[in-house]
Amino acid sequence: MTALACARITYKLHRHAAVFCGQGVRWASLLRQEGYINGQWVQAMSGKDFKVTNPANGKTIASVPDMDERDTQVAIDAAYAAFTSWQATTAKERSALLRRWYDLVEANKEDLAILLTQEAGKPLSESQGELNYGSSFLEWYAEEAKRIYGEVGQSQSKSKEIIFIRQPIGVASLISPWNFPNALVTRKAGAALASGCTCVIKPAEDTPLSALAVVDLAHQAGFPPGVINVVTASRTNTPGVGKLLCTSPKVAGISFTGSTAVGKLLYEQCASGIKRIGLELGGNAAFIVFDSADIKTAVEGLMVAKFRNAGQACISANRVLVQDGIYSKFVEAVKAAVGTELEVGDGLEKGVNQGPLINDSQLKRLERIVGESVAAGAEVVMGGGGHKLGGLFYQPTILSGVTQDMVCFKEEIFGPVVAITRFKTEDEAVAIANATECGLANYFYSRDISQAWRVARKLESGMVGINEGLISAAEVAFGGIKQSGIGREGSRHGIDDYTYIKYLCFGGVN
Template sequence: MAVLNYLRTALIHHKHTLMMEVLKGHGLRYASLLHQEAYIGGKWVSAASGKLFPVTNPANSKVIASVPDMEVTDTEAAINSAYEAFQTWQTTTARERSLLLRNWYNLMEQHKEDLALIVTAEAGKPLSESRGEIGYGSSFLEWFSEEAKRIYGEVAQSPASSKELFFLRQPIGVASMITPWNFPNAMITRKAGAALAAGCTCVIKPAEDTPLSALAAVDLAEKAGFPPGVINVVTTSRANTPAVGKLMCTSPKVAGISFTGSTAIGRVLYEQCASGIKRIGLELGGNAPFIVFSSADVKSAVEGLMVAKFRNSGQACISANRILVQEEIYDKFSEALEEAVRKRLTVGDGFNKEVNIGPLININQLKRVERIVNESVAAGAGVVLGGKCHDMGDLFFQPTILCNVTEDMACFQEEIFGPVIALKKFKCEEEAVNIANASKFGLACYFYSQDVSQVWRVARRLESGMIGINEGLISTAEGAFGGVKQSGIGREGSRHGIDDYTYLKYICLGGIN
């Protein structure tokens, strides 16, 4: 056993050295942020089994690290640690929690360049976008450090002079968090910031493709002063994820779960939480329409679409997917769009300064995008630009524009999650709204119009949790992020982000003379 442990330690050290060499070559300053162990009960630990799984850079498919492949027993230990820590953490004052979150925010800001390098190394996104994500992620810690002090109760008017009625908001307990690979830093801070502000403790399972960002963020949380057990991170491979996820939903010591990911997985987790009547927050898939009315400023609409579509190579749940353009300006818009895509998008390794389109995250995602494009073309869609895998590497896809798209094509029916634009003409406002609403999803919508009356009419009628009007970038800590229909339950960010982590306690004080 001692020999096996020595070999495992040597392997971890070797992989750690490789990762350090890769990132130091790009300017990494603090190697202490690079962890290849999980974090449970205030300690950096290996899996009980000693097993590891690799983390690769999608730009070149090279292994950059190996992290613990944890199983149910490891996850149970993390849940127990969070449950024990909650007994004291829930009694801390709002000010104490606020100061710790502020410390975490300050450290995130201090180390933002290193954190961005880690995101690019494991997620593949261009470094400029990784920097943007770190800024976005840390903004949630700043926001919820302030909101911690604004979790107000209520005093209700009593029906009798002998009674007083109070409503208190209290933390629900241990919160499980399952986060995605496309925003590996921000999706953790958006959830954990709210939970910690409310007085909950956390067990976080990052995506198997991007665990390094989670471990780096929690390293800074530890340095910020959060007590042992308040924040825990369990890393696990794709093979062990179903069993680990099930425990995170069904454990009697878990009070609630927050998940960001596909609707299919969200549906499974929803069912698993039902047995324990858990509090649940789901931010699921989208199929966002992007409507350009004839009154729109075409130049602004093209700019907005470039942001809403190509950020993170289209791998965002709020990416514009179904592009609807009114027939009067269709030709003008499509020509301007094609020019912008041809001239402004550079595909490559995210560490190269001129690159603004990186790889897709893994081979499954590449095959999905390729299938959607091929099926749509076979059904009659025209290829204006791109349409194929890129010769830059195994996981790159060409920025693509499809035209002559119909509503029954795969590129309109499915969430693409890739750098593919699907264009369709429409005649009138009624038609555009009906097409936009003809989806089981309702996460985000975008539309461009300079007609004030139309702006109000369309905004009211669109079936979506979020709407960007003459704006392609809607994500912000101050905004209430979430969808309707099969795009999820609950809201993240804004003052409503804490709601999922508190319950309302009604106190009736009687016997007053």
């Protein structure tokens, strides 16, 4: 971090918190190095921990408990016991706590953003954007808590009255990913808590600090013990922890965001208990640019949809399809934008807007995808390899002449690589876009209103951005179809995964 950035952040003292700032160490109240179970900050029963490192420089930021199934069972038991009283709280009481949590996040956004940048590597400006996004879910569900309505049905019998009410399902296991370690905790927990559920949160092993920090603020907001719990675990212990979160008879449902492969495994594990499940899995988004599109606007949209978090987003534009009539102009425009607008480096440095990849596994995977695609005939317009900064940094890359059989089209890239192919007709573009097992998001650009309606309806995905590259918000129903998941997060529909409908039949009323 620059001296200027250090100087403008005021840190609070806490004996368990240390954060690297240049060559010195400052104490920060929001950097927790314990798990959170039943309202207490605790170490792993085994006494073991694991390190959390900054992907920009490989330095250790902190160590957190390496919890296993025993710790997880304690957390589940705490959530299960707390559910008895938490489900009986009024919507107004839950709303007030969520609003208090939101206010505390808003008051601590700068500290949270710096912590997020250090553990996730994303530029500080993006971390600040994620904090705004994440807190918006707490605000949204503070309001939605008071709008979980039932229904009155019309009976065919004069002696009966029919009522449907919604009730919380119970304990919810929330497994969040590393790429949005703040927002995907608040998105899940906000909905669960608003519904009257208690929860056990398992953050990704690469980025547990943001989850712990935001839950620290929930603790300060006054949530009762056991209502929110956080279990941290290394890669070694994660499979066992995840399995227990899916199979425990005390867990009523699970929400997971991550890879399709892991999602399938968790889905299978939940089957034994017939759990309620919400899955937001991998994507392979098409970004279609029709001849009628405004090229400048389309390029601006692509820069957002592709390079946010260095391309490490489930809704990142993966397959760029450009119609023949503007193909050459569009490729040149993208090249110019990438060459002038992206500054790669440590996310805490001024002017940087693309950070490193999260870990070595992601770097090697990206190198394989680009290498195999180039070997198959893709042309490197720019970039194509590791950045001069070394480490986990990768050059912003453009590949043209890509075909559907290349690995960069078949697999989710999850990195700062634009893969461009050309098409002739609208039907061809739609067919290419739909030729995937994924169905999370798609994007297209067109100034033809009739075409906009036709294509939007034909694209097989849960979300479609039309002349827009940024589609996430608290008020939208976020989720996919096909192998991209089950259920929706955000909007009023985010409550659905955490409530069930109870039918009440009143007889003898006439």
